[in-house]
Amino acid sequence: MNSGVDSITQARETGTLGKLMALLDLVTHADAPLRFTDILSLAGQPRGTLHRQLSHLVEEGLLELDGDGRYAPGLRLLDFAARSWARNEFRLIAEPHLADLQQATGETVHLGVLRGSSIIYLDKVEGHQPVRMYSQIGNASPCYCTGVGKAALSRLPAESLANLLSGLSFTRFTASTHVSAETLLTEIREIADLGYAFDREEHEAGIRCVAAPIWSEDRTFIGGVSITGPAYRLSMELLSQWAVPVQLAAGRIMEGMRVRLGPRR
Amino acid sequence: MNSGVDSITQARETGTLGKLMALLDLVTHADAPLRFTDILSLAGQPRGTLHRQLSHLVEEGLLELDGDGRYAPGLRLLDFAARSWARNEFRLIAEPHLADLQQATGETVHLGVLRGSSIIYLDKVEGHQPVRMYSQIGNASPCYCTGVGKAALSRLPAESLANLLSGLSFTRFTASTHVSAETLLTEIREIADLGYAFDREEHEAGIRCVAAPIWSEDRTFIGGVSITGPAYRLSMELLSQWAVPVQLAAGRIMEGMRVRLGPRR
DNA sequence: GCGCTTGTTCCATTATTTGGAACTTAATTT
DNA sequence: AAATTAAGTTCCAAATAATGGAACAAGCGC
Known part of the structure; x- marks a missing residue:
């Protein structure tokens, strides 16, 4: 169902933000909520690092962590988008x-x-x-x-x-x-x-x-x-x-x- | 026209991401595109810092900088939200x-x-x-x-x-x-x-x-x-x-x- | 219980962000 | 047109945050 859109391709000069957005892209582009380990293999980063990054994204409401330990896109994204669109x-x-x-x-x-x-x-x-x-x-x-x-x-x-x-x-x-x-x-x-x-x-x-x-x-x-x-x-x-x-x-x-x-x- | 939603209130423990998201909030919550100086006074940060932060947000497509030097919400937010909503x-x-x-x-x-x-x-x-x-x-x-x-x-x-x-x-x-x-x-x-x-x-x-x-x-x-x-x-x-x-x-x-x-x- | 997978925490090292100031450019005034 | 002010950009040493390896916990199947 994925439209084959050219995603990722980071290597942007945006420091920490770039890394986090690449990660957010990864999770939101998935067809279903991902578990920590799935993301770990996809992102190819050390466990500790990835864990903190995900925690930050969750804390900010950009991702959501359900009771089964799966990460899904967060609702704050909707709020941002509603404004982006309206204006x-x-x-x-x-x-x-x-x-x-x-x-x-x-x-x-x-x-x-x-x-x-x-x-x-x-x-x-x-x-x-x-x-x-x-x-x-x-x-x-x-x-x-x-x-x-x-x-x-x-x-x-x-x-x-x-x-x-x-x-x-x-x-x-x-x-x-x-x-x-x-x-x-x-x-x-x-x-x-x-x-x-x-x-x-x-x-x-x-x-x-x-x-x-x-x-x-x-x-x-x-x-x-x-x-x-x-x-x-x-x-x-x-x-x-x-x-x-x-x-x-x-x-x-x-x-x-x-x-x-x-x-x- | 702003719905008076309790926005901001950062002080989250999300390091760099938190600061950037607070900034993104600030710009997307505005009723119209903001110029650099407007944001400068609202965000209360040093010019150099703010400039880099905005550049990063623009580079990532979360904000857009029009020809007149005004910052508006970026379209990447829509892409993220579409996925968040659909799923x-x-x-x-x-x-x-x-x-x-x-x-x-x-x-x-x-x-x-x-x-x-x-x-x-x-x-x-x-x-x-x-x-x-x-x-x-x-x-x-x-x-x-x-x-x-x-x-x-x-x-x-x-x-x-x-x-x-x-x-x-x-x-x-x-x-x-x-x-x-x-x-x-x-x-x-x-x-x-x-x-x-x-x-x-x-x-x-x-x-x-x-x-x-x-x-x-x-x-x-x-x-x-x-x-x-x-x-x-x-x-x-x-x-x-x-x-x-x-x-x-x-x-x-x-x-x-x-x-x-x-x-x- | 034991081995195995998964998820979480810790901390010295490394890299990034910070913020003041100097610098450019654009706009406005005289 | 020159002078003045405002707006935006770049630089770099110091402060801060991110990194990633390893050790630590929690589940799970057998």
Whole structure:
């Protein structure tokens, strides 16, 4: 069930914090609560050290230790995230345009942003039903097999793109997932010309999408919007027709950001 | 707009991590992105130290530094939280019962857990409309002015309760908010007898709720469920009638936890 | 009980954080 | 435009915290 997201890769120059966050990553990325020994083997650190690190994380509420000695993600993370989300400017600006797009198409709309080589979903608007938002929002998905991801890559400066691609490790999710930097690069070039991207069931079988990129002038910020739905309902032809509205929505969001954040960037 | 949640109060024995988390708290609790100098005055630390701490937090993606030198919560927090939420056992067990309760009453149902002296909302089920879940989920609210909070307190062992009450600082949100430990304690004793709690517009004017506590045998885990809605629609009489279904739902959730987590606790 | 695994504590060594000050850069005023 | 002030960044010896090996406890299966 793990999405194969490029996790870990510490070696950051963040001293103690970096080590602790790598550990937190390790525990939160697991599919189930881990016991001390499991973590010990995964983290490859001395017992004493690991024990203290875990204790600190637990004490701070970032991890939780249940009665059976298993470590699970802590609830303080939720509190932090709730604030992070509520105040995110990009999301706030995009919100009305996502709703419009949802109304116009009747399908699910996603907003995502490129972070490293992952796409982090910031918002999701579905037409009907109480939405289980956390089920998607906040999730990190690979950039090479999602519509938003490929759209985002298409706006990256050549050098950054080359860098990112060279560091990528591909996981095949479906028959049509890109598994080489070459074919991916070819498609990204096409996308750069067209101004929109498709996901042809590359991340999940039976799920398609059209996406358009959103970027700041200085390219420090890159994300995208998409319309997603089941393949049986969304023919490639229909998706092609939606390319225009998705691009328009992306344009309006960029305009909103320009107004809000000042035109200079 | 800040909910007056008892934040900070570090003095934890968590070394470097504790200091950094207190700083992260400070920035994420602010209503808007903070500039370096703002944080400097709030945190009361030497410039050099603060600068490095912020750099580390930014490097790790826990904070973000925009082009204008302002610090805002980072997106990595979302990724962490998404996992924390998706895997939370209590929430998973409660989910179907919350939905049932929502169906039965037509009003909004909340699930919360006591953490320190705050209630952290873990889930929310509304009847209609795409839900903006992060708008509530993950939020920490004071325990003394919410239905779930007071219900939870009623199941705390006497000693823990006394401790918690003595450390509480009250903020008056509405005319009926408890602002002294004495009146609160009196009500909590009633609640302990009755088995359910009301929120009589104590946190937000015009909003009422009935809540029932959920607890593990050893009282290490305490939370609650509630039905919430506008006062004009939810008379106190109607709320009283819902006390039974709320308690039943709470009972079923506890039963679910007993089965899942083993009967010993 | 015995051996084995798992989890916890201790403490000298090592590495990181600290905080004052000096230094750069940007913004504002004269 | 120069002078002045504020804002942000870098440096390094001293103080503090993290490390990791080993010894110590607690469970568990046999």
